[in-house]
Each structure stands twice: as structure tokens, then as C-alpha cells.
Amino acid sequence: MPKFGHEFKKKYYSQLYDDVIPVNHGSYGTTPTKVIDRLKKACEEEETYPDEFFNLTAKEYYTKNLKCLAEYLGLDDRNLALVPNATMAINTVLRSIPWDFKNDTVLIHTTTYGACSNTVKFLHDYYGLQFDITNTTYPIEDNILLARFEEKLSSGTYKLCMFDMISSMPGVTLPYEKLIQLCHKYNVWTLVDGAHAVGLVDLKFIDELKPDFLTTNLHKWLSVPKSCALLYINPKHHSLVQTNPFSWSYVPKELEDSVEIDNNTLLIEKFWYLGTVSYGPIICIEEAISFRKNICGGEQAIRGYQNELQEKAIPLIIAAFGPGAELLENSTNTYHTPGMFNISFPIEEAHRPVLNYLLESFVSFRKFKAACEARMIKEYRAFAPFLVHNGRIWVRFSVNVFNEESDYSRSAVLIKKCLDECLEEKLNTLKVEDIKFLSI
Numbered sequence: 268m269p270k271f272g273h274e275f276k277k278k279y280y281s282q283l284y285d286d287v288i289p290v291n292h293g294s295y296g297t298t299p300t301k302v303i304d305r306l307k308k309a310c311e312e313e314e315t316y317p318d319e320f321f322n323l324t325a326k327e328y329y330t331k332n333l334k335c336l337a338e339y340l341g342l343d344d345r346n347l348a349l350v351p352n353a354t355m356a357i358n359t360v361l362r363s364i365p366w367d368f369k370n371d372t373v374l375i376h377t378t379t380y381g382a383c384s385n386t387v388k389f390l391h392d393y394y395g396l397q398f399d400i401t402n403t404t405y406p407i408e409d410n411i412l413l414a415r416f417e418e419k420l421s422s423g424t425y426k427l428c429m430f431d432m433i434s435s436m437p438g439v440t441l442p443y444e445k446l447i448q449l450c451h452k453y454n455v456w457t458l459v460d461g462a463h464a465v466g467l468v469d470l471k472f473i474d475e476l477k478p479d480f481l482t483t484n485l486h487k488w489l490s491v492p493k494s495c496a497l498l499y500i501n502p503k504h505h506s507l508v509q510t511n512p513f514s515w516s517y518v519p520k521e522l523e524d525s526v527e528i529d530n531n532t533l534l535i536e537k538f539w540y541l542g543t544v545s546y547g548p549i550i551c552i553e554e555a556i557s558f559r560k561n562i563c564g565g566e567q568a569i570r571g572y573q574n575e576l577q578e579k580a581i582p583l584i585i586a587a588f589g590p591g592a593e594l595l596e597n598s599t600n601t602y603h604t605p606g607m608f609n610i611s612f613p614i615e616e617a618h619r620p621v622l623n624y625l626l627e628s629f630v631s632f633r634k635f636k637a638a639c640e641a642r643m644i645k646e647y648r649a650f651a652p653f654l655v656h657n658g659r660i661w662v663r664f665s666v667n668v669f670n671e672e673s674d675y676s677r678s679a680v681l682i683k684k685c686l687d688e689c690l691e692e693k694l695n696t697l698k699v700e701d702i703k704f705l706s707i
């Protein structure tokens with residue numbers, strides 16, 4: 268195994284600021300310096316002779332990098348497309364389906380990523396698509412979560428179920444293979460949000476279980492620069508799915524008979540050109556894979572380091588947060604991902620009215636969170652996102668090959684200080700603004 272940690276960071280992630288403790292690459296990913304260099308070259312290449320690049324070269328790059336990725340993941344490249352991000356992939360699918368708005372219902376869950384549930388809510392608000400929500404309030408045992416989904420799915424009400432492989436906040440793994448099987452059992456289409464999946468878990472199950480649709484971001488955990496995501500489309504839906512935005516690949520009904528379709532290349536023909544965008548991130552896929560294989564020693568070596576470091580980091584953070592802090596887990600330890608974990612933040616009794624206030628209003632929580640996180644980022648230079656979930660504050664930490672134990676002991680102290688300060692300040696404004704919460 269290569270020597271991961273701070274020396275590795277200096278050598279292979281040299282663009283990172285020295286004074287920042289990076290413990291949140293779950294949100295946007297962190298690109299190795301070598302891959303950024305490749306990106307710079309790709310941007311230059313696009314500009315040397317744009318007519319040649321966009322007319323002739325871009326499609327070749329798209330196809331080559333897509334195939335390279337498919338081979339690395341052990342997947343059939345004919346079912347794969349590259350899009351800029353997971354939100355775009357979810358929009359691509361949800362806005363391609365010819366919904367029967369009077370009769371179709373979509374099932375999501377409490378912890379569905381907001382941007383993705385908003386796509387469903389847009390279709391509801393503008394066109395009347397129905398949706399329903401399964402309760403995924405944590406902590407929850409997998410068998411209870413599955414039973415809740417099954418109770419809904421077995422009702423025959425749903426056309427499609429959208430669920431996470433690894434949720435964002437809190438950062439926990441769902442029993443996604445079993446959920447796909449449940450949806451198949453009840454003939455419900457599956458739209459699997461695996462935004463955090465590639466680079467953290469194996470994806471070979473896709474070609475075996477054949478969900479209807481699945482997306483995963485390459486920029487979060489696979490070392491590819493922003494913005495790049497994979498969209499898997501089950502062969503039975505290749506012709507149904509259109510790009511988002513609609514572009515030149517759309518074949519209007521009146522021309523359908525005049526266009527020859529090759530099922531082996533249909534998704535490449537559809538997705539290689541989404542309008543004029545930079546191909547930089549796509550061109551970097553090969554370089555990112557080479558970094559992971561040749562410099563990091565492969566996926567198992569990376570995950571091995573993340574798992575070991577995570578085990579050491581958890582007690583350090585718990586010690587810094589103080590009595591009452593604990594890891595979010597269930598009795599069968601299935602929430603685990605190599606890259607992320609969540610620790611509860613114990614709040615002082617005096618600050619409880621603030622928590623009550625935050626629990627009561629999503630808008631107030633958003634404002635408080637934005638102000639507090641901005642302070643963590645700017646003043647403390649150690650940022651980990653937090654949420655209020657099931658009556659408690661949870662902080663999500665990320666683990667990568669450039670981290671060491673000291674990142675967690677140091678960042679936890681700073682994050683605690685920042686959160687305590689923000690809670691205290693909010694308590695003082697509540698005393699003036701809204702006395703009601705002080706008595707709850």
C-alpha cells in the first residue's frame with residue numbers, strides 16, 4: 268500500500284491550501300493534481316482548433332473514456348452515458364418519462380437528496396405528478412426500512428421509486444440491492460441515486476440486478492474533476508430516455524422512420540453532445556483511473572486506508588465533541604461507507620431552545636446552517652456539514668487518502684467551537700426575537 272496521509276497530500280494534492288483541514292470531500296470531491304493538469308491540457312486542446320475539436324475529436328474522447336470507465340467498473344458500456352452531474356441524470360430520467368399525470372405516483376424517501384426530490388416536486392407542482400414519501404428517519408434497522416418500502420411498493424400504487432444507495436445527510440448506506448429486488452418484485456421502476464457510490468462501493472451488481480436507471484457522480488469519489496457523472500440506463504429504456512437539455516440527438520416523431528438505430532451505440536449517439544460544453548472532465552476519466560490504479564494501488568487499497576482511518580477517527584471526534592456524542596449506526600452495522608460517517612453533536616442544555624427552534628422551521632434551520640457553515644469555512648478553515656435529524660445535530664465527516672488521524676482530532680475541536688458559538692449567538696437573538704422557544 269502506498270504511504271497515504273499528509274505526505275501523499277503534499278505530493279499528489281498539492282493544490283490544497285495548507286491551512287485548511289479537508290474533512291468534507293463528500294460534497295464536491297477532491298481532484299488529484301495530476302488530473303487537474305490533464306484538465307488544463309484538455310481545456311487548451313479544445314481552444315487550439317475548436318472546429319476540429321467539437322466536430323471530430325470530442326466524440327472520440329467521449330467514447331474512449333466511457334469505454335475505459337466501463338471496463339474499470341466491469342460494466343457493459345452500451346448501457347452507460349456520461350452527464351455533468353447526478354442532479355442532471357435524475358432530471359434526464361424524470362423528465363423523459365411520458366407520465367400519465369392523473370394516475371402515476373412516484374415514491375421517494377425522507378432523506379432523498381433535496382435537489383432530486385425537488386425535481387419530483389416540480390413535476391408535481393407544474394403537471395400534477397403524484398408522489399409519496401417512505402419514512403427513513405435514522406437510526407433505523409434495515410429490516411424495518413425494507414418493510415416500510417415493501418408496505419408501500421406492494422400496494423400497486425407506484426410507477427417508479429427513487430432511492431439513494433448512500434444518502435447525503437446523514438451519509439449512510441441503504442440496502443440498495445434489496446430495494447432494487449423489492450421494486451422488481453412489485454413491478455415498480457427503479458431510479459437509483461448512487462451519487463456517492465462509485466469509488467466507495469463496487470458497481471458490478473448493476474448488470475446483474477438491472478435497475479431501470481442509476482446514476483453516480485465521478486467527481487465525488489472517483490478522482491474525476493467536476494462535473495462528471497455516469498448514468499446507467501436499462502436496455503429496455505434506451506429509446507425512451509432523452510438528454511437533458513434536449514439537443515440535436517432528439518429525433519422528432521415525424522423523422523423516426525428515416526433514422527437508422529444501432530442499439531450498440533444508441534446511448535453514445537444520444538449523449539455525446541449536450542450542446543457546447545467543455546469535454547475537459549470527460550477527457551480526464553482515463554487519467555483519474557490511472558491515478559487510482561497506479562499511484563493509489565487500486566480501489567481495495569484506497570478503501571482499506573479509508574476504513575482503517577475511519578475507525579481511528581471516530582473515537583477522536585467523540586472525545587472532542589464530549590459526553591453524549593456517538594456514531595450513527597444500526598445494530599447490524601450496515602450504514603458504513605469507507606468515505607463518510609456521522610457523529611452526533613451533543614448540545615449544552617442551555618442551547619436546547621435553539622434546537623427546538625431549528626426543528627420547528629426548515630427555513631430557520633437553513634439560515635442558521637448557512638451562517639454557521641460559512642463561519643466554519645472562512646474563520647475555522649475546517650468544515651464538515653451538519654444537519655438536524657430526528658431531534659439531534661449530526662455532523663458528517665469524510666475520509667480520503669490524504670487524511671490522517673490529526674485531521675479529525677483538530678477539526679472536531681474547531682467544529683465544536685464554531686457550533687457552540689453559533690448556538691449561543693442564536694440563543695441570544697431568540698431571547699429578543701422569539702421568547703416562545705425558551706419555554707419549550
Ligand SMILES: Cc1ncc(COP(=O)(O)O)c(C=O)c1O
Binds near residue numbers: 355380
Ligand atoms: C445523494 C445525492 N444525490 C444527488 C446529489 C447531487 O450531486 P450533484 O450536485 O453532483 O448533482 C448529491 C450531492 O451531494 C447527493 O449526495
